[in-house]
Amino acid sequence: MNESGMNMEPTNLDIFLSEVKKTGESKLVGIYHQVPFRMFSPHYQRVEGLRNYMNEPRNKVLNSLIEIALDQVFENLSKDPEVYKAVMTEVYKINIGESFDGSGDLSND
Incomplete structure (x- = not known):
């Protein structure tokens, strides 16, 4: 934090934009879960455009x-404590260890 009390850490958006602009890079660390889903065509085109330009795996771009x-959704949900608490109750019901089913290898996406 700086003297005015503002957080000086870059946001996930800041980090991602620095990767797009090729002025920064990051690595994903943690447990991965395979979650098949279908993307709306315009979203797919935009994701593919980003990943091709960035020369990064699709999975890394999607995770970012x-x-x-x-981050944006939960920041806004926190403004309504009742809803935020209800959502977080559901979040904490998910046992990550028991549901692990991914290799964590980003090269096979």
Whole structure:
């Protein structure tokens, strides 16, 4: 934090934009879960455009975009404590260890 009390750490959006602009890089660390889903065509085109330009695996780009979106959603949900608490109760019901089914290898996406 700086003197005015503002957080000086880069946000996930800041980090992602630095990767797009090729001025920074990051690595995903943690447990991965395979989650098949279908993408709306315009979203797919935009994701593919980003990943091709960035020369990064699709999975890394998608994880970054989801992380940015979740940051925004949960930041806004926190303004309604009742809803935030209910959502977080559901979040904590998910046992990550028991549901692990991914290799964690980003090269096979």
